[in-house]
Amino acid sequence: MTQPSGRLYGLGIGPGDPELLTLKAYRILQAVPVIAYPTLESGKALARAIVADYISADKIEIPMPLPFSVERSSQPYYDIGAEKIAQYLSAGKDVAVLCEGDPFLYGSFMYIFNRLSQKFSTEVVPGISSTMASACALGVPLTYRNDVLSIMPATLPADILTSRLGVADAAVIIKLGRHFAKVRDVLIELGLFDRALYIERATLPNQRIIPINQLQDPEVTYWSLILIPSQWNRC
Amino acid sequence: MTQPSGRLYGLGIGPGDPELLTLKAYRILQAVPVIAYPTLESGKALARAIVADYISADKIEIPMPLPFSVERSSQPYYDIGAEKIAQYLSAGKDVAVLCEGDPFLYGSFMYIFNRLSQKFSTEVVPGISSTMASACALGVPLTYRNDVLSIMPATLPADILTSRLGVADAAVIIKLGRHFAKVRDVLIELGLFDRALYIERATLPNQRIIPINQLQDPEVTYWSLILIPSQWNRC
Numbered sequence: 001m002t003q004p005s006g007r008l009y010g011l012g013i014g015p016g017d018p019e020l021l022t023l024k025a026y027r028i029l030q031a032v033p034v035i036a037y038p039t040l041e042s043g044k045a046l047a048r049a050i051v052a053d054y055i056s057a058d059k060i061e062i063p064m065p066l067p068f069s070v071e072r073s074s075q076p077y078y079d080i081g082a083e084k085i086a087q088y089l090s091a092g093k094d095v096a097v098l099c100e101g102d103p104f105l106y107g108s109f110m111y112i113f114n115r116l117s118q119k120f121s122t123e124v125v126p127g128i129s130s131t132m133a134s135a136c137a138l139g140v141p142l143t144y145r146n147d148v149l150s151i152m153p154a155t156l157p158a159d160i161l162t163s164r165l166g167v168a169d170a171a172v173i174i175k176l177g178r179h180f181a182k183v184r185d186v187l188i189e190l191g192l193f194d195r196a197l198y199i200e201r202a203t204l205p206n207q208r209i210i211p212i213n214q215l216q217d218p219e220v221t222y223w224s225l226i227l228i229p230s231q232w233n234r235c
Numbered sequence: 236m237t238q239p240s241g242r243l244y245g246l247g248i249g250p251g252d253p254e255l256l257t258l259k260a261y262r263i264l265q266a267v268p269v270i271a272y273p274t275l276e277s278g279k280a281l282a283r284a285i286v287a288d289y290i291s292a293d294k295i296e297i298p299m300p301l302p303f304s305v306e307r308s309s310q311p312y313y314d315i316g317a318e319k320i321a322q323y324l325s326a327g328k329d330v331a332v333l334c335e336g337d338p339f340l341y342g343s344f345m346y347i348f349n350r351l352s353q354k355f356s357t358e359v360v361p362g363i364s365s366t367m368a369s370a371c372a373l374g375v376p377l378t379y380r381n382d383v384l385s386i387m388p389a390t391l392p393a394d395i396l397t398s399r400l401g402v403a404d405a406a407v408i409i410k411l412g413r414h415f416a417k418v419r420d421v422l423i424e425l426g427l428f429d430r431a432l433y434i435e436r437a438t439l440p441n442q443r444i445i446p447i448n449q450l451q452d453p454e455v456t457y458w459s460l461i462l463i464p465s466q467w468n469r470c
Contacts, residue, residue, distance in 0.1 A: 012367075019259035022249070022363065026258060102367045105384070110376040117374070124371040128257065128361045132247075132337045136359040139352070141345040148387040148399050149340070156381055164383050167399060 006034075006089040008120045009096040010103035010113060012127015013050050016204035020128045021051065028096055028125065029054055034088045036062035036081065037098040038108050047098040060088070062095070066108065074111070082115035089120045102127045106153070106174070130225065131172040134202040138209060140229040143170045147230045154179035154226075161186045170230040177222035180215070192228055200224035241269075241324040243355045244331040245338035245348060247362015248285050251439035255363045256286065263331055263360065264289055269323045271297035271316065272333040273343050282333040295323070297330070301343065309346070317350035324355045337362045341388065341409065365460065366407040369437040373444060375464040378405045382465045389414035389461075396421045405465040412457035415450070427463055435459035 009028050014020035021029075029035070029051060039045040045063060048055070055061075064081035067074055085095050103109040103124050113122065131151055135142040143149045147169035152161065154176045165171055165186065173183055187193040198212040201223050212226070244263050249255035256264075264270070264286060274280040280298060283290070290296075299316035302309055320330050338344040338359050348357065366386055370377040378384045382404035387396065389411045400406055400421065408418055422428040433447040436458050447461065 010371075012371075014257070015361075017259070019262070020257045020361065022255050022257055023261060024252070024254035027254070102371075104370040104375070104377045105367060106378050106380070106382075107376075110379060113376060122374070124374065126255065126363045126367040126371045128363060129367060132340060132361040132364060135339040136245075136247075136337075136361045139357070139359065140339070141342075141348060142339045143341050143386070144345060145341070146388055146391055147341075148385055148391070148395075150383055150385045150403075151378070152383040153381055156383070160383075164402060167402070168385075 003092040005120050006091070006093040006095060008085065008089060008112075008116055008122040009094065010099055010107075010109040010122070010124040011096045012099050012102045012107075012125055013047060014128040015101055015130040015133040015202050016050055016207075018050055018053060020133065020203060021054075022125065022127070025125050025127065026054065030056075032094040032096040034060040034062065034093050034095040035098060036064055036085050036095055036112075038066045039063045041065065041067065047100050050100065051098065060093075062088070078111040078115065082112050085112065086116060086119070089116070099127060102129045105129050105151075130202050131174065131227075134172070134199045134225055134227055135229070137202045137207065138197050138199055138227060140197065140227065142172075142227070142229055144230050144232040147232060154183050158182050158186055162190065165190055165192060165228075168228070169232070171228040173226040175222055176220050176224045176226065178220075180220040181217050183226060184212075187226070195228050195231070197227045197229070198224065199227065238327040240355050241327050241329040243320065243324060243351055243357040244329065245334055245342075245344040245357070245359040246331045247334050247337045247360055248282060249363040250336055250365040250368040250437050251285055251442075253285055253288060255368065255438060256289075257360065257362070260360050260362065261289065265291075267329040267331040269295040269297065269328050269330040270333060271299055271320050271330055271347075273301045274298045276300065276302065282335050285335065286333065295328075297323070313346040313350065317347050320347065321351060321354070324351070334362060337364045340364050340386075365437050366409065366462075369407070369434045369460055369462055370464070372437050372442065373432050373434055373462060375432065375462065377407075377462070377464055379465050379467040382467060389418050393417050393421055397425065400425055400427060400463075403463070404467070406463040408461040410457055411455050411459045411461065413455070415455040416452050418461060419447075422461070430463050430466070432462045432464070433459065434462065
């Protein structure tokens with residue numbers, strides 16, 4: 001008799017506050033026998049840390065080391081991670097891959113999804129994105145009525161950032177880190193700097209909100225974003 | 236002795252599946268004595284319906300009638316709703332305003348927030364947006380790496396839709412309804428129609444996914460969206 005395969009879950013676990021898991025993600029996290037999550041070369045596993053209090057001791061864990069450097073191809077790392085996950089799925093065990101934020105919005109889960117979803121039953125559970133959580137933490141409505149919202153990574157070249165931000169009613173610029181100075185120059189050029197708000201590690205215990213004009217370049221972390229809220233505020 | 240005021244919560248309750256509430260929104264919903272939510276002129280209250288099973292009988296409820304027609308100004312309606320909520324807050328009771336999706340992403344809560352957050356202690360709890368939930372339900376990753384994501388309402392004029400969609404790597408067009416024919420023409424003109432995916436009432440029991448070229452204009456509901464996923468899929 002052939003063993004039926006396990007189910008693959010892409011589990012959005014939100015931006016950092018463990019209470020921002022959905023009821024559904026929480027239930028699945030309790031139910032599955034196997035969890036997988038990315039780890040940095042330092043061994044740190046932010047996704048696992050977010051839900052650490054919800055992980056029982058009997059869980060089988062698959063850490064997936066990823067290169068943090070963008071210069072290094074991550075493809076072989078995802079190949080190895082997907083292969084390990086596939087072994088458990090083939091053995092009939094359900095596996096949940098922990099994803100910070102939302103799995104399908106700039107999430108590393110997509111690389112696992114593209115490797116395994118054709119072969120195994122797969123369900124993706126949406127999570128709270130840091131972009132939404134940051135607007136709430138900053139206390140600023142992001143978009144009204146007819147606004148166009150654009151979400152973009154700070155890694156883009158300055159000319160692309162300029163053209164995209166130039167037509168956005170509201171915007172979120174993610175993954176700032178060492179790209180902050182470039183983004184700041186673009187915002188100043190577009191006259192958007194005075195509207196820009198900075199937040200890092202939204203909803204985590206070490207969340208920081210700093211006036212953007214007081215920010216020193218070297219202190220800007222990768223886990224930060226700039227939010228430009230809508231101006232349509234006559235309501 | 237003066238009574239301390241109650242706290243105002245903007246509670247994101249997600250796109251429709253009651254299990255997509257966050258643990259935090261669920262906890263606050265249980266704890267507050269008063270809830271408020273928008274109702275249509277028909278008396279329907281979609282936000283309340285989503286969490287109906289979580290609402291205990293002793294809860295004080297504030298229905299807030301809103302005009303569904305965009306031709307009617309909603310400002311007087313929000314004035315009345317905010318005034319009722321303020322009465323309970325002033326009497327020391329915490330009030331949670333139920334918001335479909337995320338409170339600060341095209342949400343009606345912003346109108347209450349703008350009227351009351353200066354006077355009362357306010358906390359906004361992010362919710363799963365239908366845009367994220369739809370990508371998960373459709374099983375398509377939305378954005379990779381350097382993609383720019385644009386979210387826009389179908390109510391925009393055709394020329395604005397054309398210019399914004401023309402530079403987006405991935406896009407979500409919300410609130411389709413009677414604007415579907417206009418959006419379809421724009422997508423065809425831009426060569427995006429073959430990439431476009433249609434979903435209505437994502438995560439609700441009556442969710443429907445229909446191939447967009449089989450869609451008849453009159454059947455398109457307001458509670459639908461078109462998703463154009465990233466093309467960057469070589470991973």
